[in-house]
Amino acid sequence: MTEPERTGEPIRVLITDDHPIYRQGLRSLLQALGVEVVAEAENGPDAVRLAAELQPDVVVMDLQMPGGNGIEATRTITRTSPRIGVLVLTMFRDDDSVFAAMRAGARGYLLKESGAEEIARAVRAVAAGEAIYGPEIARRVLAYFTEMPDPRQAAFPQLTEREREVLELIAQGRSNAEIAATLFLSQKTVRNHVSNIFMKLHVADRAQAIVVAREAGLGDPNRHTTPR
Structure with a gap:
């Protein structure tokens, strides 16, 4: 009109x-x-x-x-x-x-x-x-x-900072070995973090974790995780 x-x-x-x-x-x-x-x-x-x-x-x-x-x-x-x-x-x-x-x-x-x-x-x-x-x-x-904070920072408050870093890399499609190399951790430590993430997010496997993480805005390959 x-x-x-x-x-x-x-x-x-x-x-x-x-x-x-x-x-x-x-x-x-x-x-x-x-x-x-x-x-x-x-x-x-x-x-x-x-x-x-x-x-x-x-x-x-x-x-x-x-x-x-x-x-x-x-x-x-x-x-x-x-x-x-x-x-x-x-x-x-x-x-x-x-x-x-x-x-x-x-x-x-x-x-x-x-x-x-x-x-x-x-x-x-x-x-x-x-x-x-x-x-x-x-x-x-x-x-x-x-x-207003970056919604990625507000996502998954139940995760620790390190677990959030690991989830970011999982969402980017990285393997445990690649995550360990990026964060200077042992693969055993990464596996423990991954298990904790699955439990806290109530997901059964890596594929589900990737979906949940990407829906929250994680997984941008241009965003780098800085080792602590």
Whole structure:
């Protein structure tokens, strides 16, 4: 479907918030900018029903409301009507709320303290299919992904560091003799590590261990294991 900005038609918005005064203020702000507010909802279930019925371009969604939270409503709306963009507008700035909204399919996340221009810009961006976050939220998202550990390091916490090194080499298809030479260990020691790995990963043989390890991102032949 053609986006509203491209046809000259107003962006159609459904406002969802349990505070009537806030809904009224947001409605006035958006209408002054030429946005058509097609309906208002005071809880998640009403938002889901009205979104399905009216098919707005954007649902502006609060998170904490009686009778059903905004995360579940967002998830339902984005699943059943993928063309509708959800813009979260909330007081909650904690990481759990931000990433729960993202996982539920929200295209944008702003704090209620955001200025009128920022809210208007976010509504237009979400209607156009873009993802947009307020400055503070964007910094938190960037910091999260910047500081996120390599998933390979988080895999198999039950293994010791040495066992993880051995598993890495197993995933690369190395034999016990090759692993022993690479890590400067005896083949008996390697065999003991391999047995422990099989037991901890609940696998029956080397082939199963390779599958499990590669699914976790191990086994890159370009990544070298440094002997300790």
